Amino acid sequence: MTATTASSVADPGLPGRVSAGIRRLVPALLAAVLVLVIWEAAVRIFEIRPILIPAPLAILRTFVEDLPRLAEAVWTTGRASLLGFLVGGTAGFLAGALVAGWAWLREGMLPVGVALGAIPIVATAPIFNLWFGALSVWSNAAVVALVVFFPMLVNTITGLSSAEAGHTELMRSLAADRRTVFVKLLLPTALPFVFGALRVGAALAVIAAVVADFFGGFRSSAGFFIKTLMATADYTGAWATVLALCLFGLALYGAVATLERWMVPAASES
Amino acid sequence: MTRPMAAQEPVHTTPAGATGAPLVAARAVTKRFGTGDEAVVALSDVSLDVAPGDFVSLIGPSGCGKSTLLRTIADLTPATDGEVQVRGKSAHQARCDRDYGMVFQKATLFNWRTVRRNVELPLEIMGHSREERTRRADEMLELVELSEFAKKRPQQLSGGMQQRVAIARALAFEPALLLMDEPFGALDEITRERLNDELLRIWQRTGTTIIFVTHSIPEAVFLSNRIVVMSPRPGRVLAEIPVDLPYPRSEDTREHPRYFELVTEVRETLRAAERA
Numbered sequence: 001m002t003a004t005t006a007s008s009v010a011d012p013g014l015p016g017r018v019s020a021g022i023r024r025l026v027p028a029l030l031a032a033v034l035v036l037v038i039w040e041a042a043v044r045i046f047e048i049r050p051i052l053i054p055a056p057l058a059i060l061r062t063f064v065e066d067l068p069r070l071a072e073a074v075w076t077t078g079r080a081s082l083l084g085f086l087v088g089g090t091a092g093f094l095a096g097a098l099v100a101g102w103a104w105l106r107e108g109m110l111p112v113g114v115a116l117g118a119i120p121i122v123a124t125a126p127i128f129n130l131w132f133g134a135l136s137v138w139s140n141a142a143v144v145a146l147v148v149f150f151p152m153l154v155n156t157i158t159g160l161s162s163a164e165a166g167h168t169e170l171m172r173s174l175a176a177d178r179r180t181v182f183v184k185l186l187l188p189t190a191l192p193f194v195f196g197a198l199r200v201g202a203a204l205a206v207i208a209a210v211v212a213d214f215f216g217g218f219r220s221s222a223g224f225f226i227k228t229l230m231a232t233a234d235y236t237g238a239w240a241t242v243l244a245l246c247l248f249g250l251a252l253y254g255a256v257a258t259l260e261r262w263m264v265p266a267a268s269e270s
Numbered sequence: 271m272t273r274p275m276a277a278q279e280p281v282h283t284t285p286a287g288a289t290g291a292p293l294v295a296a297r298a299v300t301k302r303f304g305t306g307d308e309a310v311v312a313l314s315d316v317s318l319d320v321a322p323g324d325f326v327s328l329i330g331p332s333g334c335g336k337s338t339l340l341r342t343i344a345d346l347t348p349a350t351d352g353e354v355q356v357r358g359k360s361a362h363q364a365r366c367d368r369d370y371g372m373v374f375q376k377a378t379l380f381n382w383r384t385v386r387r388n389v390e391l392p393l394e395i396m397g398h399s400r401e402e403r404t405r406r407a408d409e410m411l412e413l414v415e416l417s418e419f420a421k422k423r424p425q426q427l428s429g430g431m432q433q434r435v436a437i438a439r440a441l442a443f444e445p446a447l448l449l450m451d452e453p454f455g456a457l458d459e460i461t462r463e464r465l466n467d468e469l470l471r472i473w474q475r476t477g478t479t480i481i482f483v484t485h486s487i488p489e490a491v492f493l494s495n496r497i498v499v500m501s502p503r504p505g506r507v508l509a510e511i512p513v514d515l516p517y518p519r520s521e522d523t524r525e526h527p528r529y530f531e532l533v534t535e536v537r538e539t540l541r542a543a544e545r546a
Contacts, residue, residue, distance in 0.1 A: 066524040166378040173344055175365050176395050184391070188382045265382065265423070 081209030084144020096156025117150035159193025282403035299352035314504035335505025370441030377432035
């Protein structure tokens with residue numbers, strides 16, 4: 001046998017892959033800079049008032065000046081969203097894993113999942129305040145958990161039942177027991193689906209946490225902060241808070257994406 | 271045709287020199303899919319003996335039940351009637367004892383594992399130690415001449431190379447029996463011939479008994495020491511044709527006059543069944 005087919009198998013190596021990643025980012029960064037420049041110019045030329053939209057440089061200045069307070073706000077809200085993200089994600093995965101093994105449970109659970117997913121989060125926030133107390137981080141985290149739970153449940157069930165027939169037969173021919181099949185075949189097959197849910201969940205978690213803030217009692221929370229700043233006509237401050245939340249959301253998403261690259265090597269290669 | 275082989279006579283059919291109890295014995299195996307009027311008879315009263323060291327090909331047109339027969343031996347499809355014994359045990363027990371390795375038409379490699387870790391999979395399932403797994407996987411990759419690709423992912427390999435990894439995986443735990451279900455069916459002719467050469471070399475080196483399902487007549491003649499010709503609907507054994515081509519077989523074998531005679535014999539047996 002010769003290795004003629006191997007020439008197409010060049011691996012650029014880690015440095016090559018990183019620089020390729022940066023190259024992919026360049027158009028996005030350029031577009032972002034362009035939008036910011038146009039935004040800044042438009043605000044100055046047309047003298048747009050901050051109540052409508054403040055200039056990006058003004059937002060940035062406020063962001064830097066208010067950094068300690070913003071950090072506290074993001075910490076308060078971020079803590080609830082992170083907690084809810086972990087609890088909801090774990091619960092969704094465990095429920096999905098439990099359900100996936102039994103067809104009759106799966107049929108019964110999916111509609112329940114859909115029903116849970118259809119609950120408007122705004123409606124749940126006051127209820128959880130009642131249950132856990134308005135000054136408990138758990139009432140906010142519960143709102144987040146509920147939102148994260150649904151996509152994780154559905155994706156875990158889908159992922160665990162998407163093993164190829166050929167792979168299942170192979171495991172059968174090797175007389176692999178249920179546990180081995182789960183660990184060595186079903187789980188690795190489901191991982192990309194699980195990470196899909198985590199990525200969606202990361203974005204939803206921040207949104208849900210801020211929504212919960214509007215109902216909760218934390219005076220230091222980002223949601224409460226925005227409400228207060230808008231009431232005192234500090235529009236630039238409100239926008240700076242949004243920017244801080246945005247950065248937190250990006251960090252959470254980035255953490256999930258990094259974990260995915262590490263745990264699902266096939267995803268970064270195909 | 272131009273170069274007749276040196277030693278044409280005498281020829282031997284079973285290089286392992288097997289006698290005694292068959293490794294695989296199928297007795298009056300019938301397989302029906304579905305029930306009542308809609309039942310399809312995939313296999314009808316099929317009997318087959320495979321001796322240790324044999325290389326037996328099952329050949330026939332689509333729907334002749336050759337894959338089904340292989341799958342009843344593998345205990346992946348239970349027989350409706352009759353009995354399949356592997357090493358004197360029921361097919362089910364043989365599967366649980368990991369008496370066979372299986373190679374499917376698709377390579378069925380796990381793309382989240384490297385080539386080496388794919389070969390290690392059966393050894394992991396059987397609880398071998400890490401050192402043992404690495405040692406055996408390296409041996410097997412050497413056998414299929416893919417050592418330098420150990421750290422690649424399957425999707426980085428060509429179809430033929432993937433199938434060789436699948437063979438290495440099936441042989442990793444040194445089963446007595448190798449079941450192959452049209453393993454080279456999806457490959458181009460040139461790659462297929464190369465893999466045929468390689469498979470024969472592996473067969474002779476390991477002494478593994480092989481049952482090989484194919485719909486390629488030249489492939490069956492080149493590889494086997496016995497060809498089981500099957501007919502469709504219901505799947506029956508038409509004839510068993512011993513292949514008396516000398517060993518070792520090589521590129522020259524494909525130009526051997528006897529090779530062409532055997533190809534013709536198999537083809538005519540298949541044709542006769544069509545006319546009947």
